[in-house]
Amino acid sequence: MQRIGVLTSGGDCPGLNAVIRGVVRAATNRHWEVLGFHDGFEGLLPPANYEVLDVKRCAGIMQLGGTILGTTNRGHFVAKVGEGSVARIPDEIIDRAKVTVQQLGIGALIAIGGDGSLSTALQMQEAGIPMIGVPKTIDNDLEATATSFGFDSAVAFVSEALDRLHTTASSHKRVMVIEVMGRHAGWIALYGGLAGGADVILIPEIPFDYEKIAEAVRKREADGVLSTLVVVAEGAHPHDRGELYRKAGSGEYKLGGIGEQVAAEIAARTGKETRCCVLGHLQRGGNPTTLDRILGTRFGVHAVDLIAEGRFGEMVSYQNYQVLGVPISHAVHKLKRVPSDGQMVATARAMAVSFGD
Ligand code: F6P
Numbered sequence: 001m002q003r004i005g006v007l008t009s010g011g012d013c014p015g016l017n018a019v020i021r022g023v024v025r026a027a028t029n030r031h032w033e034v035l036g037f038h039d040g041f042e043g044l045l046p047p048a049n050y051e052v053l054d055v056k057r058c059a060g061i062m063q064l065g066g067t068i069l070g071t072t073n074r075g076h077f078v079a080k081v082g083e084g085s086v087a088r089i090p091d092e093i094i095d096r097a098k099v100t101v102q103q104l105g106i107g108a109l110i111a112i113g114g115d116g117s118l119s120t121a122l123q124m125q126e127a128g129i130p131m132i133g134v135p136k137t138i139d140n141d142l143e144a145t146a147t148s149f150g151f152d153s154a155v156a157f158v159s160e161a162l163d164r165l166h167t168t169a170s171s172h173k174r175v176m177v178i179e180v181m182g183r184h185a186g187w188i189a190l191y192g193g194l195a196g197g198a199d200v201i202l203i204p205e206i207p208f209d210y211e212k213i214a215e216a217v218r219k220r221e222a223d224g225v226l227s228t229l230v231v232v233a234e235g236a237h238p239h240d241r242g243e244l245y246r247k248a249g250s251g252e253y254k255l256g257g258i259g260e261q262v263a264a265e266i267a268a269r270t271g272k273e274t275r276c277c278v279l280g281h282l283q284r285g286g287n288p289t290t291l292d293r294i295l296g297t298r299f300g301v302h303a304v305d306l307i308a309e310g311r312f313g314e315m316v317s318y319q320n321y322q323v324l325g326v327p328i329s330h331a332v333h334k335l336k337r338v339p340s341d342g343q344m345v346a347t348a349r350a351m352a353v354s355f356g357d
Contacts, residue, residue: 003033004307005101005109006053008067009040009077009117013138014288015149015296016067019112021058022300028055030308035104039070040113041077041120044097048104062293065153065286079119086119086333094127101129108307112136112299118315119332125313132303133315133328138284141185144331145317149292149299154181154283155191161279162196162229173226175217175266175274179259181283182233183243186338188283190348193231200230200354202262205338206345207239208356213262214269216354221270228272232262239357298323 006023008016020036027034036053037043043050051057061068076093079086101109111121112134125131135142140151158180169176178198182188186203193201200216202208217228234255237243246256256278263276288296295318302316302323314325338345345355 003035003105003107004304005035005037005050005104005106006069007037007040007043007109007111008069008071008136009111009113009120010071010073010136011114011138011284012066012071013136013150013284014065014153014286015292016071016112016136017061017064018149018288018293018296019134019300019303020053020068021062022297023110023304024053024058024300025055026301026304030304035106036069040072040075040117041097041111042072042075043069044100045076045093046096046100048100050104062297063287065284065288073116077120079116079123089120089123091127094124094129097124098127098129108132108312110134110303110307115142115332115335118328121315122313122328122332125328130307130312131328132306132312133331134299134303135315135317135331138188139182139185140187141183141335141337142331143334143336144315144326146319147295148318149288149296150284151187151191152289152291152295153286154188155195156289157283157286158188158192158231158279159195161277161282162192162198162231165277166197166227166229169227169229172273175228175230175263175270175272177230177232177259177263177266177274177276179232179234179256179276179278181279183235183255184335184337186233186236189231189233189236190338190344193353194344194348194351196229196231198229198231198353200228200356201348202230202232202236202258202356203338204233204235204237204243206340206355206357207237209239210262210265210269210356212354213356214266216356217266217270217272221272230262230266232259234258
């Protein structure tokens with residue numbers, strides 16, 4: 001192995017640069033050269049868009065959010081369009097990427113991305129390009145790894161936002177609804193909500209009833225607590241309706257709007273002044289926490305180890321405090337949801353948190 005490639009694909013999150021730096025340092029130790037492809041898999045299409053990554057280029061990047069390589073969740077390599085539906089990348093596109101890999105003499109390619117990007121990596125592996133995956137999910141919803149970098153940073157931000165909303169909510173005796181990311185899984189809402197002392201947490205896994213939320217607010221009033229913090233995951237929904245979508249331009253739909261709806265229902269049912277705050281992409285920006293820097297570094301180093309061992313078609317995975325290699329095929333199509341009868345939900349319930357059910 002003389003030369004390897006690395007790219008970041010899909011939505012960005014804090015910790016991507018820690019992975020890149022880990023890859024570059026570990027590869028440099030083995031006297032390998034690393035090429036970083038720009039804007040995800042798109043950078044592989046001729047004329048290839050890449051740069052040589054060395055220790056100097058990676059100095060001081062670990063603590064930066066985003067990715068120095070750029071990324072995209074659009075373009076020619078989108079393998080996943082929503083939950084469960086995997087699109088085949090056209091053979092012609094994969095062949096063009098393969099030409100780049102061969103012409104540049106790249107022995108293996110590390111793809112850092114979520115389930116969609118890992119689906120793409122798997123298809124490329126099947127087409128004969130030696131691939132290694134690094135799972136990236138701010139939503140923490142990949143079954144094949146206990147956690148991934150980016151999640152802790154998002155949770156820390158939600159918790160800080162709740163701290164801030166707590167003071168204004170209690171000063172005005174209001175209900176504050178905070179909408180957070182989490183399309184299919186409520187991990188960010190649950191962890192962020194618990195850390196920030198939320199009173200109501202609404203997650204996709206536990207469909208809610210507006211009247212139960214109102215009851216929770218009224219009970220707090222009766223107990224003399226005049227403000228309430230409600231965290232709602234963007235994919236949460238009432239038991240009699242599906243998720244809320246908003247139009248995002250050119251026929252594209254994205255989740256969003258449930259926070260405003262929950263706020264309006266609470267105000268109508270309780271008469272309480274209620275405000276909604278949507279955290280959106282603030283959760284994806286900013287510097288990674290120490291935990292995400294360390295996990296990202298470990299993932300990057302282990303991805304290089306997997307290449308050295310010739311374990312192509314595998315991805316790094318965090319399990320029982322160890323970083324291991326598992327087949328990429330195990331990672332895709334399997335979402336990790338919050339178990340509604342699990343310990344975290346039970347702990348929250350014991351803290352008198354309402355899930356609106
Ligand atoms: O999957 C990560 C995620 O941040 C989701 O939580 C969110 O719904 C989505 O990506 C937002 O995507 P985009 O950046 O394309 O708006």
